[in-house]
Amino acid sequence: MSTPGRGLHGRVLESLGPAITAGEYPPGSVLRTDELAQRFEVSRSVMREAVRVLESMHLVESRRRVGVTVRPANEWNVYDPQVIRWRLAGADRPRQLRSLTVLRCAVEPVAAGLAAKHATAEQCAELTECALGMVANSRGHKLEGYLVHDVAFHRIVLNASGNEMFARLGDVVAEVLAGRTHHQVMFEDPDPAAVTLHVQVAEAVRAGDAVRAEELTREIVVGALQELDILSPES
Amino acid sequence: MSTPGRGLHGRVLESLGPAITAGEYPPGSVLRTDELAQRFEVSRSVMREAVRVLESMHLVESRRRVGVTVRPANEWNVYDPQVIRWRLAGADRPRQLRSLTVLRCAVEPVAAGLAAKHATAEQCAELTECALGMVANSRGHKLEGYLVHDVAFHRIVLNASGNEMFARLGDVVAEVLAGRTHHQVMFEDPDPAAVTLHVQVAEAVRAGDAVRAEELTREIVVGALQELDILSPES
DNA sequence: GTGACGCATAAGTCTGACTTTTTGTTCCCG
DNA sequence: CGGGAACAAAAAGTCAGACTTATGCGTCAC
Numbered sequence: 320m321s322t323p324g325r326g327l328h329g330r331v332l333e334s335l336g337p338a339i340t341a342g343e344y345p346p347g348s349v350l351r352t353d354e355l356a357q358r359f360e361v362s363r364s365v366m367r368e369a370v371r372v373l374e375s376m377h378l379v380e381s382r383r384r385v386g387v388t389v390r391p392a393n394e395w396n397v398y399d400p401q402v403i404r405w406r407l408a409g410a411d412r413p414r415q416l417r418s419l420t421v422l423r424c425a426v427e428p429v430a431a432g433l434a435a436k437h438a439t440a441e442q443c444a445e446l447t448e449c450a451l452g453m454v455a456n457s458r459g460h461k462l463e464g465y466l467v468h469d470v471a472f473h474r475i476v477l478n479a480s481g482n483e484m485f486a487r488l489g490d491v492v493a494e495v496l497a498g499r500t501h502h503q504v505m506f507e508d509p510d511p512a513a514v515t516l517h518v519q520v521a522e523a524v525r526a527g528d529a530v531r532a533e534e535l536t537r538e539i540v541v542g543a544l545q546e547l548d549i550l551s552p553e554s
Numbered sequence: 555m556s557t558p559g560r561g562l563h564g565r566v567l568e569s570l571g572p573a574i575t576a577g578e579y580p581p582g583s584v585l586r587t588d589e590l591a592q593r594f595e596v597s598r599s600v601m602r603e604a605v606r607v608l609e610s611m612h613l614v615e616s617r618r619r620v621g622v623t624v625r626p627a628n629e630w631n632v633y634d635p636q637v638i639r640w641r642l643a644g645a646d647r648p649r650q651l652r653s654l655t656v657l658r659c660a661v662e663p664v665a666a667g668l669a670a671k672h673a674t675a676e677q678c679a680e681l682t683e684c685a686l687g688m689v690a691n692s693r694g695h696k697l698e699g700y701l702v703h704d705v706a707f708h709r710i711v712l713n714a715s716g717n718e719m720f721a722r723l724g725d726v727v728a729e730v731l732a733g734r735t736h737h738q739v740m741f742e743d744p745d746p747a748a749v750t751l752h753v754q755v756a757e758a759v760r761a762g763d764a765v766r767a768e769e770l771t772r773e774i775v776v777g778a779l780q781e782l783d784i785l786s787p788e789s
Numbered sequence: 790g791t792g793a794c795g796c797a798t799a800a801g802t803c804t805g806a807c808t809t810t811t812t813g814t815t816c817c818c819g
Numbered sequence: 820c821g822g823g824a825a826c827a828a829a830a831a832g833t834c835a836g837a838c839t840t841a842t843g844c845g846t847c848a849c
Binding site for chain 1: 803811
């Protein structure tokens with residue numbers, strides 16, 4: 320699924336990153352590179368590289384004579400797929416899942432509208448294929464197969480929008496859908512209404528009906544948000 | 555404005571990052587760490603740290619026996635504020651500005667709607683203050699003063715939405731607005747209609763009128779998008 | 790033509806010494 | 820007693836060099 324500990328510094332990150340995003344080190348905490356290097360049993364060079372990466376994610380700040388200080392959560396690069404994965408693996412997955420789904424509610428309908436205008440014939444075909452795949456896996460405890468087609472579907476729509484910023488959210492959506500399937504105890508079979516909506520979106524995009532594609536997609540993501548609210552109560 | 559070359563590796567990044575995002579090295583190009591270290595007159599350790607950061611942005615991939623290969627643009631972490639800054643400084647600023655503005659069109663209206671429900675009294679006050687500041691700087695070649703209040707306004711709305719993913723787009727919006735003011739030759743004074751809309755959004759948020767706040771904000775960002783289209787023709 | 794072997798290569802890792810910056814303390818003078 | 824300057828310590832930053840490891844690619848045998 321994700322990149323498996325590329326190199327020594329990668330393994331350190333896989334351990335230290337989640338610890339920080341989980342809030343194990345409160346904002347302002349200071350870590351010393353040497354101590355970390357000893358703790359993880361790596362050389363200072365390796366630990367320095369790991370710290371540099373954390374710094375580029377704005378998770379920590381490294382200052383001379385002070386050490387590596389943990390930054391407050393509101394400064395983190397929360398769009399970094401790695402950070403997203405770390406946070407989804409952590410304790411406050413529900414809140415994370417919710418804020419990401421709200422983002423989907425804003426972005427995906429607009430993306431679908433653009434896709435209806437810009438999608439190539441090939442993309443339309445792939446979209447229909449995915450929708451049919453979802454239908455085929457919608458009954459009988461085939462959640463994994465359903466997930467694959469669901470992810471592919473939304474990825475295609477985002478790509479077909481022609482907007483690069485939207486396209487890059489494909490990974491985010493994939494993580495959200497995977498998290499929902501694997502950790503939230505989803506109902507045994509997906510909501511039939513959602514399946515139908517996906518098929519209709521594929522049709523609307525093929526027909527070039529932007530407003531319909533947008534509206535249908537909005538129903539999908541708002542539905543996803545409501546499902547979240549059912550499973551975890553919110554104010 | 556941005557962080558000024560923190561440390562030696564930071565200075566390398568400031569030179570190498572923009573070069574890559576500008577497409578000076580086509581996708582698949584291979585760079586060797588040693589050669590880069592010589593070129594920038596730094597030690598291998600420093601260059602390795604720089605490469606690690608570029609790798610965490612998915613701009614390059616480092617593999618044994620091969621070297622550091624440049625990844626295709628569609629794999630870059632385009633939400634990384636640093637990457638955004640590099641690309642906005644580069645040659646295809648227009649396209650970049652456009653795709654970011656489309657993102658604003660999707661996100662900001664929804665954020666404004668949420669802000670109308672969640673904003674605190676203090677945030678409402680700040681919002682009104684910003685709107686008044688925009689009015690005060692809307693005539694007489696006071697673009698800089700206008701920009702400051704404009705940025706603050708949108709930042710407050712995004713923060714007040716209560717959604718962390720939206721909040722973190724404040725920096726992106728700031729870059730877009732700054733880029734528009736400084737590089738696109740904006741009209742001498744901002745569009746009066748836009749100024750009015752900002753005032754009305756502040757009112758709607760204060761009144762807790764979500765749908766109105768959303769609709770007015772949509773008018774603002776769609777207007778911004780149209781301004782872009784006027785200045786640079788698009789299909 | 791195909792597969793196994795080996796070599797050259799470039800990244801990866803480690804160590805140790807040295808430099809630089811910054812913080813906090815101390816001490817002197819007003 | 821207060822303030823500022825000098826000083827010392829601490830931690831990151833930088834560098835150079837040696838060694839390790841994985842791997843792409845060419846070679847050679849079959």
